[in-house]
Amino acid sequence: MRWLLSEVNRGLAEQVLVAGDVLLDVAGIAETVGLANWHDPQLWNLGKFPCAEAVIPLYADHVARTLAAMRGKSRKVLVLDLDNTVWGGVIGDDGLEGIRVAQGDAIGEAHLAVQRMALDLRKRGIVLAVSSKNTDEVAREPFLKHPEMLLKLDHIAVFQANWNDKATNLQAIADELAVGIDSLVFLDDNPVERGLVRRLLPQVAVPELPEDAAGYARTLAAAGYFEAIAFAGEDLKRADFYQDNAKRISLQKQVGGVDAYLASLEMTITFQPFDATGRARIVQLINKSNQYNLTTRRYTDPEVRAAEEDPDVFTLQVRLADIFGDNGMISVVICRPAEQGIWEVDTWLMSCRVLGRKVEHMVLNHIVEQARARGVHTLVGRYLPTDRNQLVVDHYAKLGFEQVSADESGRTEWKLDVASAQIDRAPMKVITLGAEHVQENA
Numbered sequence: 299m300r301w302l303l304s305e306v307n308r309g310l311a312e313q314v315l316v317a318g319d320v321l322l323d324v325a326g327i328a329e330t331v332g333l334a335n336w337h338d339p340q341l342w343n344l345g346k347f348p349c350a351e352a353v354i355p356l357y358a359d360h361v362a363r364t365l366a367a368m369r370g371k372s373r374k375v376l377v378l379d380l381d382n383t384v385w386g387g388v389i390g391d392d393g394l395e396g397i398r399v400a401q402g403d404a405i406g407e408a409h410l411a412v413q414r415m416a417l418d419l420r421k422r423g424i425v426l427a428v429s430s431k432n433t434d435e436v437a438r439e440p441f442l443k444h445p446e447m448l449l450k451l452d453h454i455a456v457f458q459a460n461w462n463d464k465a466t467n468l469q470a471i472a473d474e475l476a477v478g479i480d481s482l483v484f485l486d487d488n489p490v491e492r493g494l495v496r497r498l499l500p501q502v503a504v505p506e507l508p509e510d511a512a513g514y515a516r517t518l519a520a521a522g523y524f525e526a527i528a529f530a531g532e533d534l535k536r537a538d539f540y541q542d543n544a545k546r547i548s549l550q551k552q553v554g555g556v557d558a559y560l561a562s563l564e565m566t567i568t569f570q571p572f573d574a575t576g577r578a579r580i581v582q583l584i585n586k587s588n589q590y591n592l593t594t595r596r597y598t599d600p601e602v603r604a605a606e607e608d609p610d611v612f613t614l615q616v617r618l619a620d621i622f623g624d625n626g627m628i629s630v631v632i633c634r635p636a637e638q639g640i641w642e643v644d645t646w647l648m649s650c651r652v653l654g655r656k657v658e659h660m661v662l663n664h665i666v667e668q669a670r671a672r673g674v675h676t677l678v679g680r681y682l683p684t685d686r687n688q689l690v691v692d693h694y695a696k697l698g699f700e701q702v703s704a705d706e707s708g709r710t711e712w713k714l715d716v717a718s719a720q721i722d723r724a725p726m727k728v729i730t731l732g733a734e735h736v737q738e739n740a
Contacts, residue, residue: 399444485507505521659721
């Protein structure tokens, strides 16, 4: 019977995957508390309740996590304290030989479990950062010299060791990574530090850790901050993307002038219509991008496929590479015909990690070129405000669109004359991929 049920569940999962729906593994949730605790025969007989009253909050929490992941609410960054969190002891007092982070030591293994979980999350694309009250040189020493450390410096996108308060450091980490403060999860053994961050930065997720370090990794895993409904290939590279971005910031400080900096990056931008290969990543970006997103409309896999296959809908996936590496897919655009000769920009989103490189100018240049080729004379764009996309309130104004209307909610409408549009360009190589041709422009 167990074999038969497993086969039924496997078939159901395969059908859900093909349909683009989402499956919640209730059996897996039940196993965390035990089937005997999950089922209540009396409630089943009374009203066919699928679970016991005591586990309804657990079930509801997992449903909420799944819905949040579908709507792009999952966290992106894990910020780690060091002393008594990543290792046992205080590196500044105990020295390299005195900290506990080794197999065969109960306390050391508890902290290794935290490191192992952090590495597993990084493999899934979660960005790792460090915020430690310490001198920088001392805080880095275990990463460089301790033979039992699983975490290495090249796993960390932003390393902050200073004597500032943790709330200030967390805001600085979010700024350096170009992510919202609500993308962060902060893991710290100190209840005072946790309380300070909760009070000053309530958007940051701060799990309440038990006194015993053996429960740290389990607590972080159980919280579900990094829930995901699907993984695209680029998820596995996201942490590297952010670390490469740190190198770009360093180069920008060395090169004088924005234009000289952009030229030094030797960028290549690639434009391509939606396709089956990129669809999973396109759906993910549509449902996870919040800051640089003009309308924040969410679409499922079947809806994206429908746009991809509709000859009247203009779709665009944009990729960017430079001397430091491939940034992957960084922008998605959908334009729909409103009426004869008019395209409405239904969706325009972009990764915040490429801000300041005039990518939006290059994307608009490509949209205008394609619009002219299809006899479109006007582009209409709308900004629909949310609590997270203030970053793009002036997006259309900066690109030369003319404002048509605005209302009390902050919604604005803009238009651009395609024939007369003149948009700035950035120093980058352009590759245009299509069903029938590949075009390259310097």
